[in-house]
Amino acid sequence: MKKTFKGGVHLLEENFLVSSKTIVDMPLCPIYVLPVHQHVGTPCKPIVRQGDVVKKGQQIAEPAGYVSVAIHAPTSGKIKEIGPKIHPLTGRKSLSVVIESDGKDEWVDGLPLNRDPFSIGREKLVTMIQSSGIVGLGGATFPTHVKLSPSKEKKIDTLIINGVECDSHVADDHRLMVEHPEAVISGAKVIMSILGLNRSIIAIGKNKPDAIAIIREKVPPEIQLEPLEVKYPQGAERQLIKTLTGRDTPSGGLPMDIGCLVHNAGTCAAIWNAAAYGIPLIERITSVTGHGIVEPKNIRVKIGTLLKDVIEFCGGIKNPAKILFGGPMMGIAQYSLDVPVIKGTSGIVVLTQDEVSKSSYTACIACGRCVDFCPMQLNPSMLSRLGEKSMWEKALNFNLLDCIECGVCSYICPSNRPIKHFIRHLKTLEREAKSLYGK
Amino acid sequence: MENKLTVSSSPHIHTPEDIPWIMRQVIYALIPGALIGVYFFGIPAIKVILLSVFMCLGVEALTQKLIGKPITIRDGSAAVTGLLLAMNMPSGSAWWLVMLGACIAIILGKQVYGGLGNNPFNPALVARVFLLIAFPVQMTTWPQPRVFPLSLADTTTGATPLGSLKTAIFTYGKIGDSGNIALMDPFLGNIGGSLGEISALALIVGGIYLIMKKIISWHIPVVYVATVFVLTCLFWIINPGMYASPFLHITCGGLMLGAFFMATDMVTSPITNRGKIIFAAGCGIITVVIRLWGGYPEGVSFAILIMNGLVPLINRYTQPIKFGGVK
Numbered sequence: 007m008k009k010t011f012k013g014g015v016h017l018l019e020e021n022f023l024v025s026s027k028t029i030v031d032m033p034l035c036p037i038y039v040l041p042v043h044q045h046v047g048t049p050c051k052p053i054v055r056q057g058d059v060v061k062k063g064q065q066i067a068e069p070a071g072y073v074s075v076a077i078h079a080p081t082s083g084k085i086k087e088i089g090p091k092i093h094p095l096t097g098r099k100s101l102s103v104v105i106e107s108d109g110k111d112e113w114v115d116g117l118p119l120n121r122d123p124f125s126i127g128r129e130k131l132v133t134m135i136q137s138s139g140i141v142g143l144g145g146a147t148f149p150t151h152v153k154l155s156p157s158k159e160k161k162i163d164t165l166i167i168n169g170v171e172c173d174s175h176v177a178d179d180h181r182l183m184v185e186h187p188e189a190v191i192s193g194a195k196v197i198m199s200i201l202g203l204n205r206s207i208i209a210i211g212k213n214k215p216d217a218i219a220i221i222r223e224k225v226p227p228e229i230q231l232e233p234l235e236v237k238y239p240q241g242a243e244r245q246l247i248k249t250l251t252g253r254d255t256p257s258g259g260l261p262m263d264i265g266c267l268v269h270n271a272g273t274c275a276a277i278w279n280a281a282a283y284g285i286p287l288i289e290r291i292t293s294v295t296g297h298g299i300v301e302p303k304n305i306r307v308k309i310g311t312l313l314k315d316v317i318e319f320c321g322g323i324k325n326p327a328k329i330l331f332g333g334p335m336m337g338i339a340q341y342s343l344d345v346p347v348i349k350g351t352s353g354i355v356v357l358t359q360d361e362v363s364k365s366s367y368t369a370c371i372a373c374g375r376c377v378d379f380c381p382m383q384l385n386p387s388m389l390s391r392l393g394e395k396s397m398w399e400k401a402l403n404f405n406l407l408d409c410i411e412c413g414v415c416s417y418i419c420p421s422n423r424p425i426k427h428f429i430r431h432l433k434t435l436e437r438e439a440k441s442l443y444g445k
Numbered sequence: 446m447e448n449k450l451t452v453s454s455s456p457h458i459h460t461p462e463d464i465p466w467i468m469r470q471v472i473y474a475l476i477p478g479a480l481i482g483v484y485f486f487g488i489p490a491i492k493v494i495l496l497s498v499f500m501c502l503g504v505e506a507l508t509q510k511l512i513g514k515p516i517t518i519r520d521g522s523a524a525v526t527g528l529l530l531a532m533n534m535p536s537g538s539a540w541w542l543v544m545l546g547a548c549i550a551i552i553l554g555k556q557v558y559g560g561l562g563n564n565p566f567n568p569a570l571v572a573r574v575f576l577l578i579a580f581p582v583q584m585t586t587w588p589q590p591r592v593f594p595l596s597l598a599d600t601t602t603g604a605t606p607l608g609s610l611k612t613a614i615f616t617y618g619k620i621g622d623s624g625n626i627a628l629m630d631p632f633l634g635n636i637g638g639s640l641g642e643i644s645a646l647a648l649i650v651g652g653i654y655l656i657m658k659k660i661i662s663w664h665i666p667v668v669y670v671a672t673v674f675v676l677t678c679l680f681w682i683i684n685p686g687m688y689a690s691p692f693l694h695i696t697c698g699g700l701m702l703g704a705f706f707m708a709t710d711m712v713t714s715p716i717t718n719r720g721k722i723i724f725a726a727g728c729g730i731i732t733v734v735i736r737l738w739g740g741y742p743e744g745v746s747f748a749i750l751i752m753n754g755l756v757p758l759i760n761r762y763t764q765p766i767k768f769g770g771v772k
Binding site: 330380 | 454462714766
């Protein structure tokens with residue numbers, strides 16, 4: 007039996023543009039912009055003032071609450087401004103710390119360390135992960151320390167390292183696994199020691215044979231390698247758990263309810279860097295790709311680097327129609343080049359005019375393709391019709407809140423209906439109503 | 446530069462399999478059946494097909510222009526309706542009959558509801574049933590098949606196998622010899638009937654193509670044909686003197702055309718596979734009831750239209766069970 011999940015779609019693969027390109031370091035830029043809200047949860051609070059001098063790796067904003075993580079200076083320099091700047095996810099202006107680089111790129115005193123993370127102790131490791139600013143790097147940016155602190159009654163028995171990377175363009179996890187397999191594996195071991203597990207699974211898409219070969223060679227016996235069929239959204243948490251363990255995450259519940267925990271391969275590497283070297287999350291690997299970029303590259307980029315600097319480093323853009331933060335299925339289209347790379351930016355994809363459809367949509371022809379392909383087994387056709395009429399209360403009966411917004415329905419719709427857009431519209435209406443009138 | 450960037454909600458890529466692509470595949474799948482019709486019925490069949498297709502396209506464009514809607518004949522749905530209508534009519538149909546049918550299909554069957562996607566009933570079947578009731582003689586005058594060079598000359602007319610059965614039942618109270626036909630004839634198409642329904646083989650080939658292209662699923666055709674087979678088989682075993690063999694029932698008449706191309710119309714069939722099974726079983730039962738005990742020799746068109754009317758209800762009770770939901 008082939009290991010897979012119900013629904014999903016085979017996308018036209020464009021990963022080849024960057025999948026064989028070695029990761030290169032992005033050179034130092036003059037300006038870095040760090041929004042205080044880069045994770046799911048409460049925005050953090052700046053602890054520096056305009057004019058302060060900061061060093062690379064120094065904390066510049068502290069967590070404001072439990073579901074919140076710190077932010078650090080990506081390089082040494084001066085705080086130029088603390089004010090509203092365009093946020094790449096919302097498109098609105100949001101409080102950000104602007105750092106003017108001094109060109110020296112000097113570490114804060116004491117960093118990097120060299121220590122044995124397995125002698126630190128569980129609680130200290132979890133606190134350290136929060137203060138190192140680590141979030142899920144697959145794009146969801148959920149604070150990692152929260153996932154590593156399951157309540158007592160929820161016993162985690164399966165840890166899954168997610169190296170599936172199922173979107174059609176980006177290859178940042180792919181390159182990370184090829185070039186730094188030991189960081190991913192060691193990070194996984196740190197998570198296992200925190201949770202007290204003696205085994206885990208690492209899942210990799212079969213379209214990355216080189217990554218599979220390298221991980222197979224390096225992986226210790228307690229970590230099981232699972233190459234998976236290439237299908238979107240195989241990398242989505244619930245679908246991945248279903249594929250590997252056969253367990254259904256209950257509707258409205260979390261993977262930890264069924265004893266599972268999924269961490270992205272990039273997150274594991276970030277945990278290893280923080281645990282072994284004390285390096286906070288100040289840079290990440292990002293695929294800059296798409297037919298609209300002159301030289302597609304995988305770059306190691308400092309958080310806060312502006313999009314225009316990244317584009318310049320990659321040779322500029324040609325015939326661009328859309329610039330996306332993230333892959334084409336879930337990425338956010340940018341309208342300005344002054345937005346910064348943030349913790350969740352797994353890819354920057356430039357689509358050309360020929361790749362972007364601007365035709366309008368027509369009535370639903372009830373072909374049922376969205377129903378067949380929906381990985382959550384919803385009825386997107388009905389949700390889109392309700393979305394057109396803003397009928398969110400009725401949409402709740404059609405499992406509106408179970409949608410994971412993977413975008414398969416919109417992708418597959420022959421009438422070109424923006425189904426996911428309608429669903430998000432309904433979800434926004436539901437949220438607004440709930441915040442106004444309570445539950 | 447920045448003013449030229451497009452901003453929209455994700456996903457930002459889209460499948461090339463849009464409505465025109467789907468309609469093209471349906472037309473490709475109908476070609477074998479249509480060609481068999483042309484082979485056995487000759488030039489008149491070509492005339493009916495061309496007239497019906499172009500009339501449907503013209504009427505759709507004209508209606509949309511009159512009501513001030515964008516003209517969408519390029520999506521190919523009107524061409525599919527035209528081809529299906531032609532294949533559901535006798536090959537010797539007069540020009541006015543075909544044109545009237547096209548007007549009914551597009552205007553009454555489709556545009557009055559708001560166009561493609563909003564019509565509750567299959568447009569081609571609405572037209573066919575209208576014509577059958579309004580012009581029963583013209584709609585049941587079946588030219589007999591002749592091999593190609595001969596089919597260019599004037600043809601004789603005769604009854605269809607299902608028509609002969611009904612006549613025998615009404616006249617003698619039993620089917621007698623009328624059920625004894627060589628089943629290879631309806632399988633290959635050497636038989637009287639509507640232009641595009643005569644060859645079960647050609648229609649099955651087209652249907653399998655659609656299933657392979659994932660445009661239709663197997664549920665409706667398989668369940669529909671199986672229901673007809675099982676029910677007719679039951680009655681044939683009970684009383685072979687009154688009821689014809691199940692093999693005759695599944696090869697003759699409009700069953701294959703209906704099961705693969707009419708009942709599977711996306712707009713007018715249920716959205717989930719469970720719904721499709723219920724829908725197809727209903728089509729099968731109604732078809733058998735009409736064929737065995739009704740006043741008409743054939744019941745496929747009526748059965749599909751009746752079940753079309755029940756689709757919203759079927760959809761309501763066959764919602765998909767969500768991931769992680771209660772099984």
